[in-house]
Amino acid sequence: xxxxxxSQVNYLLAIIFVKFASMKNIVILSIIFFAVACNSSEKxxxxxxxxxxxxxxxxxxxxxxxxxxxxxxxxSTLSSPFLLEMGVEGMIVEPKGAPRExxxxxxxxxxxxxAPAGTVIVADDTHIHYGGxxxxxxxxxxxxxxxxxxxxxxxxxxxxxxxxxKSINVTVE
Numbered sequence: 001x002x003x004x005x006x007s008q009v010n011y012l013l014a015i016i017f018v019k020f021a022s023m024k025n026i027v028i029l030s031i032i033f034f035a036v037a038c039n040s041s042e043k044x045x046x047x048x049x050x051x052x053x054x055x056x057x058x059x060x061x062x063x064x065x066x067x068x069x070x071x072x073x074x075x076s077t078l079s080s081p082f083l084l085e086m087g088v089e090g091m092i093v094e095p096k097g098a099p100r101e102x103x104x105x106x107x108x109x110x111x112x113x114x115a116p117a118g119t120v121i122v123a124d125d126t127h128i129h130y131g132g133x134x135x136x137x138x139x140x141x142x143x144x145x146x147x148x149x150x151x152x153x154x155x156x157x158x159x160x161x162x163x164x165x166k167s168i169n170v171t172v173e
Contacts (some may be wrong), residue, residue: 061137065090067106067150067166074168081140082172084108086130086150091164096131099154106130107157108139109149117161121153129157141172 070085073079086106094103109115110126124130130137152164161164 021077031074038092047133066085066164067149067152069148069168071167072148072168072170075170075173076168077171080143080172081138082134084139084148085136088152088164091160093133093135094155095133096129096157097155099156103158104152104154105133106135107151107153107159108137109151110141111150112149113167114149114162114165115151115159116154117159119159121151121157121159123157131157145169145171 066089068087070087084138092103093105107121107130108128111143115121121127121129147167147169149165150169151159153159
């Protein structure tokens with residue numbers, strides 16, 4: 001069924017009133033349009049309710065999307081070298097290359113926060129790129145306390161932002 005905005009209904013009524021000038025036709029058409037407008041209002045409420053349900057489902061899924069450290073938890077004490085296993089939900093891991101929506105690869109940021117969305121993650125000693133599409137690595141760090149941030153980015157190392165990052169604090173002995 002077509003749902004009209006009230007301005008569209010008024011415009012259509014005006015056209016019909018001009019076309020069908022007899023009073024009897026005007027009354028009949030008014031009743032028909034009133035019935036359609038009431039039905040449209042009910043449909044709009046049903047559509048709004050359905051839209052709210054879809055938004056809630058997307059938000060629930062969004063809460064499960066993101067990156068994760070597999071087998072490492074915040075506050076862990078580790079021996080160097082340690083195994084870094086990286087997970088992602090809601091995106092597909094692939095090697096670096098031309099950016100594609102929904103695809104990317106991991107980056108490990110050592111003692112750094114997430115990279116804001118749209119910024120390029122430059123490779124250095126504390127910003128490790130996994131542009132080959134790797135999901136695990138052996139990490140050797142000197143003894144001490146570290147903040148490890150797993151960041152997902154596109155094929156050209158452009159960050160997907162905070163939603164696609166996770167930080168934990170670990171102690172290396």
